[in-house]
Structures are given as structure tokens and as C-alpha cells.
Amino acid sequence: MELYVVAAGVAVYLAVGAIYWGLGQRGAALRYFEDAVISLIFILVVQAIFSAASQVASLAGIEINLWSSLEVSKASATASRVFWNASRRAVDLIFFVEAEKAVLASTPLTAPLVSVLSGSTGWSLSELSLVAIVYMHFSFVSEVFSMISAYMLTIGSTLTPVPKLRKLGVSLLSLYISTSLAIVFSSQITCDALTKTRLPQAVNPADWVNIASIVGDAAVELGRVMTLSLVASALATIGGIGLASAFDSITVSVLKP
16 A cells, blocks of 8 residues: 555645644544544555455455555556457457458359358357457546546545545545456456467468357357456446445544544
8 A cells, every 4th residue: 555645635634633733723633633544444444345355356266466556556557458459359350250251252263152151250240349349448447547546545535534525435435446346357357368369360271261160269258258347347336336335334433422
């Protein structure tokens, strides 16, 4: 956990509390000191959730190391590249099939094979088109999240002690947690899927003959992880709402009422 993330929210309340203390308003100063403690507690809760998620994920063979907002930002940036590669893999496979169709259609002898190829790859091309679109947008979302995640943690933890802004603060924190976990999980399974698929080689005659099988296998594998990623995103949304409700119910008081 970076020092500046912890200090950013806590320092605001400590500074204001110090001012009130210097003015002799001890009661108001203590309330701001309490707010600093609350802000710190919420950051520690976030890290505890990430720690628990890491332990659970390791049992499933998935590595989730989100020990700081910097790690979250780096993981999201990496995920953006992984998702983009998945989108490009799908596009390249579609392009290869279409190129082969064009080659087959260029001569009367092989032209009848175009309909055979179209029939055998139709479903997989449709699936790959969906994969290309979904992962392209996953890449965009991950890139944006990598840039704003640290601010979400800092602002969220800073706003949680403020009664009128508490809901906004806990919403930012819950969105930060759920989105981070969903992105990292989706990135890892997508990266594994990319290692199990390959692009056919134009110089390899066997790939031209077996193109339907190659594209079909890729469509199944990429479609599988796309579905899991969409499910993870849906669960992250539901979990984020649940976390926001749970956070909002947390009451911390170090001062006697």
C-alpha cells in the first residue's frame, strides 16, 4: 500500500483537526481526528478484502496480487493489453478465413469450395466477431480504470467519514474493489486462452486444409473465457452493490457520544 494513498485522505482530517485544536475547539478537533481514523480503517478493510480474495483465488490456481493501488493500476494496464490481443486474435482469424475464401473464389476449379468453407466456419466467425467486439471494449474499460483506480481509492476513503458524502465514498470503494477483482480474473483466464489458440500460417498448406478446425477451436476457447469474463463482470456489479451496502452499515466511533 503506497504511503501517499493512505496519507492523502488521513492528512486532510488531521490538518483540519490540528487547526481546530490550535483554535481551542477541542471537541471539533477530536471529531476530525476520528474521521482520520475512519478513513484509515476503510483503506485497511479494502486491503483485507484483497488479501482474502488472493488466498481464495490461489486455491483455484489463479494469482491475484493487489496489495496496493499501484499494483491495481499496473494489473489493469496489463489487462487492457491482454484484452486487446484477444480482440486482435479474433479479427486476424476472421481475416484469414475471408482471405482463403477470396483465394478459393478466384479460380473456377476451387470456387465451389467457398460455400463449403462458409458453412463450416459460419458459426465460429460469428462467435469470433462477438469476441472481437467485447474484448475491444474490455480493453478500453481496463485502460480507463488503470488511470483512475488510485483516485477512486483515495477519494472514496476520504469521503466515507463525511455523513452527506458517505454513500458516494463507499460506492467508490466498492466499485474499486469489485472492478479490480473482475479485471484481474478476466485478464488471467484470457491470457491462458490466448496461449491455447494460434493463428494459421499462410505458408502452411495444412492450415489451409484444416482452417475450419483451427478457427472452430479458437472460437470455442475465446468464447468460453469471454463468457466467464462477462459473468465475472456481472458478479462484480452485484458484489459492488452488496459491498456498498455493507460499507455503508459500518459505524466506527472512537469518541464517546
